Amino acid sequence: MGLALLSLAIGLAMLRAPMSVAGTNKVAGQPEELLTGTSRSASYCQAHETLPRGSTAIRIWLDAIYGPRVSVLVTSDGRMIASGQRGAGWTGGSVTVPVRPLSQTVSGVVVCASFRLRDETIVVQGNTAPAASSAYDGGEAIGGRMWIEYLKPGELSWASLIPTVVRHMGFGRAAAGSWVVFLALALVACIAILTARLVSRELP
């Protein structure tokens, strides 16, 4: 029964669509630059952004080991049109904040990412830009535009992406090829069978 529930959970997960990037200010092929770092509370705002219709999350390229709570506020002509929060404890080179999706795309918005900080260092990543178009903290330009990505659920489910994932998994290995996926599946099957047999024998 446990294994059946697990299979059901996996099946349901496969029916969901992965998040895809609906819009971004990243320039393809351009590496990220470290724009600024801070060890104090800050509110980085960036104008001339476009919030695509249906965006359910905004990913901001802030880097931290254990990041603080981050609030994102999107305003258009001074009016708040979307907001969200991500609790403390995120880690890595970006933080993804969920927001309520809008029914239409809005251009010319200002996106602000705010956090309270005492000691941890947060680094802002993006590309250098003139002061006029740069992101700013308290009216002071930080020397570039931070990378922002707007995410929404993709159109294809994980199940329909299986052939693509299988092909990708075959790359970047000692012996390239999709066979590694079938080897991994065979190992998982062996683990499940051994576990089920041991449990049924030892835990009657």
Place this chain on the structure above:
Amino acid sequence: MNVGILRRLPRAALTCALVACLNAACWSIVTPPFQVPDEPDHFAYVKQLAETGRLPSSDSEQTSSEELDVLRALHYGRVRQQPQTRAIATRAEQDELERALASTPRVVGSAAAGVAQPQPPLYYALEAIPYRLAQSGTVLDRLALMRLVSCLFAGITALFVFLFIRETLPGTPWAWTVGGLSIALAPLLGLMSGAVNPDALLFAVSAAVFFCLARAFRRGLSPRRAAAIGAITAIGLVTKLNFIGLVPGIVLGLLVLTIRAARASGRSAFAALALALGIAFSPVMLYAAINALSGHAPLGIVPAGASQSLHHALAEIDYIWQLYLPRLPGTVGDFPGLSSTRQIWFDGYVGLYGWLDTPFPGWVDGLALIPAAAIALLCGRALFLGRSALRSRAAELAVYAAICLGLMVLIGITSYRSFPARSAEYGQVRYLLPLVAVLGAALALAARGAGRRWGPAAGALIVVVFLGQDVLSQLQVVARYYG
């Protein structure tokens, strides 16, 4: 281990070991090359040792050009800690990688080994065997074979966890399987043992120490058992510096066992203690002497941490407390807005993979609180019902607690060295996995806490929860790198 010993082991224990090996092997396939904490540095250490017979001399991350070329072709820097960036995914990128693998000139050794440089050499010496066997292949061939050898350590870990539970809960044979199998399926054990990282051997050695101590507490400290504890301690000390955190607890255990044995056998018990300590510390003395002669700190990073801790003792104690538990009233919060217990340790255990850049969605961490609370309640019930037995084993439990505390304090001291620039650099659950035997025993105890009638069913449910976490974690990693 000879065939006779293997035959005496319960079949269930061997099955747990096999499951752990297979699980780690699966993780080694799912995780892209070098996308596990510090794997490039550990690879460089093995390369240096296998090709030159010498230890690395620099902690620079500029390892050999042979390795760096492959890392570049794998887009390592762009993928690491950037969860929105996938591993290489096109034929053109694969062709570029194959060109890099074929054309990169062979460079002998790697004097630089990044963060791995101060570590003792045992794990790397063992990994030098598969490295040499695959020497004619590419960097990725060597890495794949080394990862498979690491997988064997996952099996040894699960085996010793099973045997530890057998010694500590001898009256409930079915519960041994619950603890052993759950640990065999623990995703973090699979991730770390499916990579080139001395943690894999450290987990196995630590589980072996717990088993040997439990056996000695149950059967008495004979010279043979004392020698075994000493030998495993020695192996641990030349495996990874983190093992030093376990040593005070092990020494306490030896002292308690000696005092007990002395009541029955007199002075010969002290001979066993001397034997254990002599064996345990002789390789350390040798290693420290070699380090001192070659101009390194005798015990790597530990003395530096200790000297800093004396300087800022109170602030450091407060920091270590807050690294694991909510801050006490009247103290300054070192982790503002962060619940270290929940967000660093619990959420980190539920799922944080790759270069600590692949978590589950936040709601999964919340959902995981339900089975965790149920397990904690059942474990508490078992402890309450068995409180009279606990009292009679208080010294043994104190020894296990001292081992746990020693490791946690060491992690805290090491983490404090980079504070406040980095709030919890070593706040990673993998550093607590040397205590996995205690987790296994707690899971077995939880199953027993459900009572005679429901215990096996609760145990089966715990195993299924761990299997589910393992499979879903691997799918999460697949989605992150190949989706």
